[in-house]
Amino acid sequence: MNYIYRPQGVCSREFHFEIEDGKVLSFEAVGGCNGNLKGIGRLIRGRDVQEVIEDLNGVTCGPKPTSCPDQIAKALEAYCKENG
Numbered sequence: 001m002n003y004i005y006r007p008q009g010v011c012s013r014e015f016h017f018e019i020e021d022g023k024v025l026s027f028e029a030v031g032g033c034n035g036n037l038k039g040i041g042r043l044i045r046g047r048d049v050q051e052v053i054e055d056l057n058g059v060t061c062g063p064k065p066t067s068c069p070d071q072i073a074k075a076l077e078a079y080c081k082e083n084g
Contacts, residue, residue: 001083005075009066012037015075022049024076032068040069049076 003017012032018025027041044052053073061067066074 003075003079005071005078007068007071007075009064010061010068010071012068012071015072017075017079019049019079023047024049024052027072029068037068040072044072049080052076053080 001019003019005015005017006013007015010032012029014030016026016028016030018027024044024047027044029037029041044056053076055073056069057073057077059067059069059073
């Protein structure tokens with residue numbers, strides 16, 4: 001299933017996920033720190049959605065209360081709420 005999320009409080013404008021059987025098959029960000037987000041996408045590929053949420057939830061970026069990794073966790077939490 002393809003899932004699109006619009007993060008809040010970060011430079012990225014949109015996250016695109018492909019999720020199947022509770023696993024992240026792919027991730028792509030629109031905007032933000034291109035290299036870092038490509039790296040994160042490779043690191044979460046094939047991983048269980050719940051594991052990714054646990055690992056990335058609460059990561060901050062400098063003085064900001066959130067970050068792109070934290071927003072990825074928020075996106076996956078929203079996906080879980082919407083899709084059971």
